[in-house]
Amino acid sequence: MTNSIREIPLTESFLVIGSNTTENHPVIGSMIKNEVINKGKKLVVVDPRKIELAKHADVFLQIKPGTNVAILNGFAHVLIKENLYDKEFVKERCEGFDEMAKTLEKYTPEHVAKICGLDDPSKIVEAARIFAASKPMALYYCMGITQFKSGVNGVKCCANLQMLLGNLGIPGGGVNPLRGQNNVQGACDMGALNAVYPAYQPVANEENQKKFKEAWKTPLELSIKPGLTIVESLNAAIAGDVKALYVFGENPVMSDPNQHHVIEALEHAEFVVVQDIVLTETAALADVVLPGRAFIEKEGTASNTERRVQPMHKVVEPLKGTQDDWWIIMQIANRMGASWDYTCAKDIFEEVRKVTPSYAGITYERLEKELIQWPCPNEQHPGTQYLHKEKFNRGLGLMSAIEFTPPAEDVDPEYPMILTTGRILQHFHTGTMTRNSRILDEIAPEGFVELHSNDASNYNVSDGEVVSISTRRGSVRMKARVTDKPKPNVVFMPFHFVEAAANKLTIDALDPTCKIPEYKVCACKIEKVNA
Amino acid sequence: MNKIQLTIDGVEVTGTQGQTILEIARDNGFDIPTLCYHPSISKTGACRLCIVRVNGNMIKASCTEPAAEGAKIITEDAEIAGLRKGILEMLLAEGDHNCLYCEENGNCELQALCYRYGAENPAADFPKNKRQIDVTSSKGLRRNENRCVLCGRCVKACAEIQVQNVWQFDGRGSHACLTSDMFEKLGDSSCVQCGQCVQICPTGALSFQTVLGRGPEWELKKESSICIYCGVGCKIDFYTNKQGQLVKAIGNPDGPNKGHLCVKGRFGFDFVQGDKRITSPLIKRNGKFEEASWDEALDYVSKRFSEIKQASGPDSIMAFSSAKCTNEENYLMQKFMRAVVGTNNVDHCARL
Numbered sequence: 001m002t003n004s005i006r007e008i009p010l011t012e013s014f015l016v017i018g019s020n021t022t023e024n025h026p027v028i029g030s031m032i033k034n035e036v037i038n039k040g041k042k043l044v045v046v047d048p049r050k051i052e053l054a055k056h057a058d059v060f061l062q063i064k065p066g067t068n069v070a071i072l073n074g075f076a077h078v079l080i081k082e083n084l085y086d087k088e089f090v091k092e093r094c095e096g097f098d099e100m101a102k103t104l105e106k107y108t109p110e111h112v113a114k115i116c117g118l119d120d121p122s123k124i125v126e127a128a129r130i131f132a133a134s135k136p137m138a139l140y141y142c143m144g145i146t147q148f149k150s151g152v153n154g155v156k157c158c159a160n161l162q163m164l165l166g167n168l169g170i171p172g173g174g175v176n177p178l179r180g181q182n183n184v185q186g187a188c189d190m191g192a193l194n195a196v197y198p199a200y201q202p203v204a205n206e207e208n209q210k211k212f213k214e215a216w217k218t219p220l221e222l223s224i225k226p227g228l229t230i231v232e233s234l235n236a237a238i239a240g241d242v243k244a245l246y247v248f249g250e251n252p253v254m255s256d257p258n259q260h261h262v263i264e265a266l267e268h269a270e271f272v273v274v275q276d277i278v279l280t281e282t283a284a285l286a287d288v289v290l291p292g293r294a295f296i297e298k299e300g301t302a303s304n305t306e307r308r309v310q311p312m313h314k315v316v317e318p319l320k321g322t323q324d325d326w327w328i329i330m331q332i333a334n335r336m337g338a339s340w341d342y343t344c345a346k347d348i349f350e351e352v353r354k355v356t357p358s359y360a361g362i363t364y365e366r367l368e369k370e371l372i373q374w375p376c377p378n379e380q381h382p383g384t385q386y387l388h389k390e391k392f393n394r395g396l397g398l399m400s401a402i403e404f405t406p407p408a409e410d411v412d413p414e415y416p417m418i419l420t421t422g423r424i425l426q427h428f429h430t431g432t433m434t435r436n437s438r439i440l441d442e443i444a445p446e447g448f449v450e451l452h453s454n455d456a457s458n459y460n461v462s463d464g465e466v467v468s469i470s471t472r473r474g475s476v477r478m479k480a481r482v483t484d485k486p487k488p489n490v491v492f493m494p495f496h497f498v499e500a501a502a503n504k505l506t507i508d509a510l511d512p513t514c515k516i517p518e519y520k521v522c523a524c525k526i527e528k529v530n531a
Numbered sequence: 532m533n534k535i536q537l538t539i540d541g542v543e544v545t546g547t548q549g550q551t552i553l554e555i556a557r558d559n560g561f562d563i564p565t566l567c568y569h570p571s572i573s574k575t576g577a578c579r580l581c582i583v584r585v586n587g588n589m590i591k592a593s594c595t596e597p598a599a600e601g602a603k604i605i606t607e608d609a610e611i612a613g614l615r616k617g618i619l620e621m622l623l624a625e626g627d628h629n630c631l632y633c634e635e636n637g638n639c640e641l642q643a644l645c646y647r648y649g650a651e652n653p654a655a656d657f658p659k660n661k662r663q664i665d666v667t668s669s670k671g672l673r674r675n676e677n678r679c680v681l682c683g684r685c686v687k688a689c690a691e692i693q694v695q696n697v698w699q700f701d702g703r704g705s706h707a708c709l710t711s712d713m714f715e716k717l718g719d720s721s722c723v724q725c726g727q728c729v730q731i732c733p734t735g736a737l738s739f740q741t742v743l744g745r746g747p748e749w750e751l752k753k754e755s756s757i758c759i760y761c762g763v764g765c766k767i768d769f770y771t772n773k774q775g776q777l778v779k780a781i782g783n784p785d786g787p788n789k790g791h792l793c794v795k796g797r798f799g800f801d802f803v804q805g806d807k808r809i810t811s812p813l814i815k816r817n818g819k820f821e822e823a824s825w826d827e828a829l830d831y832v833s834k835r836f837s838e839i840k841q842a843s844g845p846d847s848i849m850a851f852s853s854a855k856c857t858n859e860e861n862y863l864m865q866k867f868m869r870a871v872v873g874t875n876n877v878d879h880c881a882r883l
């Protein structure tokens with residue numbers, strides 16, 4: 001997030017796009033509801049499903065999955081056409097406006113409504129006017145923006161909109177991605193990414209290579225070639241180029257798109273090590289399984305969606321037979337020639353501070369008594385509540401001309417419906433943790449597919465009946481839940497349930513820049529299963 | 532902001548214009564008892580326990596009374612203590628407050644206040660209100676309205692923090708009670724089991740299913756951590772009992788969540804102490820996992836990684852790091868791949 005959770009009360013209007021906030025980030029969802037319901041702030045929701053927030057929205061735009069770029073361009077078009085944008089901000093702080101404006105010309109409300117499958121183009125105008133009238137507007141998004149082949153473009157359009165409105169670098173505004181897991185932010189900050197060292201320092205830069213070689217005192221030449229992403233590495237494993245996989249705290253069999261393909265990759269690899277707390281579907285396919293520790297059995301830090309670094313403490317005694325995860329990695333490293341001598345998580349954090357400029361000023365001691373958000377360059381620095389205050393990292397904010405491109409897989413007579421996936425309130429990701437927590441499993445014990453009542457009657461399916469959902473990649477059976485939540489012709493499935501694994505069905509088409517898979521949309525068909 | 536000066540129990544204190552007497556008193560360490568007041572919700576001013584003497588003669592509810600410049604406040608004298616005791620005895624009389632079999636024994640603000648003011652058990656023939664007991668319909672919450680003091684905290688917590696508006700007051704006078712969406716059973720309501728109303732309830736009227744049989748409150752130990760589930764990063768105080776079992780999760784007011792949690796943070800911790808955990812390294816031999824010692828497993832893993840690196844180069848090894856693990860662990864994983872294996876093949880599921 002460019003901005004902070006505690007700024008939510010300062011926001012006058014919200015745009016929530018591609019985020020089912022009340023189920024996936026419920027505490028933030030409640031804070032937004034409080035502003036809207038109890039304090040009369042404005043809310044615009046853009047989503048293929050009639051999610052809970054949609055019920056409280058001033059404008060709800062139920063778009064076809066995969067058409068975010070079009071709707072965001074539509075808002076920008078209206079702001080420019082009606083002269084409602086922040087001319088001073090655009091002039092002083094941004095560049096690329098003219099080119100962007102040219103591209104936006106054709107994104108008239110009528111054109112956009114057609115792409116997005118909306119009946120009433122005037123609602124796009126109404127939404128844009130709300131943003132202009134009720135500032136600051138804060139934009140919140142989640143995987144509903146990024147999990148598309150056009151994901152990076154969606155993010156750029158979010159930035160375009162907020163630059164046009166002058167909503168960046170001010171409290172209560174911002175472009176605010178909601179991170180789906182507790183430490184996605186931190187894992188990225190720490191360089192657990194194929195192309196960057198900690199603090200996003202590119203590996204393909206020789207200076208960085210030199211800097212890290214010195215910091216890490218390694219005899220080895222550090223590679224200057226960016227590595228593989230997860231989905232690419234699975235392809236490489238099938239092709240025989242990747243031979244060993246070290247899977248730490250992940251369950252790709254359940255979480256990655258195209259499950260069949262993942263299993264094939266794991267079977268192809270010569271050697272697979274899984275380090276986890278339970279025998280996940282992925283661990284079952286491993287050659288070696290190393291039992292690590294659960295979050296409340298260890299010390300360390302995590303960085304939340306607003307860049308706030310927080311201490312985690314050992315709440316319970318670790319289970320006998322398990323080891324600290326950092327210790328396990330260190331033991332393997334030392335057996336392969338390293339001579340690391342960390343004695344606790346804090347030793348590692350002290351090293352992190354030295355090589356990660358944005359974390360340099362953060363110490364374990366400070367975290368016990370202060371709220372610190374990175375960047376925090378030195379120990380006197382209070383941390384950064386919101387980004388881009390006086391200028392953007394690159395100087396001027398770059399407005400980009402982005403064209404809408406349709407998702408990889410369109411519907412056809414054989415697969416006439418659109419499948420989209422996501423999470424539900426009670427469960428998390430692949431269910432390894434929540435489905436092994438009694439109360440959560442009792443509240444939501446089984447998977448389902450959400451079907452609009454029109455579609456249900458077309459296929460002669462009633463609530464609770466078993467249907468099969470098939471895509472070009474596979475087929476699963478589960479109970480139908482007939483509601484008015486999804487858009488007609490769109491079905492929704494949560495991906496937590498191994499018995500009805502949504503990722504048997506999803507497609508692994510990737511965004512060309514950031515390689516995110518297109519989970520949120522693919523073509524499918526429904527058949528009633530006669531018991 | 533304008534500063535104001537006032538005297539509390541003879542001590543000069545400073546506050547900000549617009550603050551209530553209670554807020555300034557608490558900021559300065561004075562202990563005024565309250566029941567309906569809670570800092571995370573709007574003010575009710577109904578229970579009257581927070582009464583104080585203002586400028587010698589007036590008695591005011593300190594939770595709603597704005598502090599005035601130069602005011603002289605007495606937080607307690609004989610008359611006020613007597614009034615408080617009377618209020619508490621009325622509350623005791625109305626319900627069924629038997630700490631002996633209450634799961635919130637030791638974690639009850641009503642109980643603590645009764646001790647403090649020496650409130651007595653009501654006369655046995657006092658007519659009791661019989662109200663809703665519903666300890667099974669909700670998977671996560673228990674409700675025994677005979678222990679309810681109608682303070683309204685739950686109503687406000689659900690309306691202002693979770694913003695679900697499940698709880699409503701119903702009936703009048705001695706028939707006043709709470710309903711959940713007008714349903715008799717909480718399990719039939721629109722409650723999403725965030726547990727905020729339980730966390731904020733001052734009595735045993737609302738409690739968590741997880742605390743049953745897990746030892747008394749005064750034996751519990753508390754330590755904070757961060758929720759594992761989503762990027763909000765809610766700060767949670769976890770309570771464990773003498774046997775080291777997890778008992779409950781309470782939202783910490785200093786976190787980004789300001790004390791709030793969702794159902795996952797509230798109830799999603801059983802897996803840590805569940806029976807699915809692996810407790811020994813496993814090596815697959817002839818298609819079957821066999822338990823191995825740590826040394827054996829670590830030797831084997833490093834030998835295989837080294838062999839593969841030797842034979843096919845560092846880029847033939849790939850690591851998946853984890854967005855569910857700490858910064859320190861993620862840092863070490865990428866350092867291992869880059870500085871020891873010699874490849875940039877490290878990624879995690881940020882994209883997934």
Ligand code: SF4
Pocket residue numbers: 678679680681682683684685686709728731732733734736737
């Ligand atoms: S249930 Fe608890 S919080 Fe709600 S009114 Fe009764 S005592 Fe107060």
Ligand code: SF4
Pocket residue numbers: 672688689693695696697698721722723724725726727728729
């Ligand atoms: S648990 Fe949460 S949603 Fe349910 S009644 Fe209490 S505050 Fe409301």
Ligand code: SF4
Pocket residue numbers: 024025026027028758759760761762763764765788791792793794795796797
């Ligand atoms: S308690 Fe709920 S909202 Fe808070 S971090 Fe956990 S999952 Fe997210």
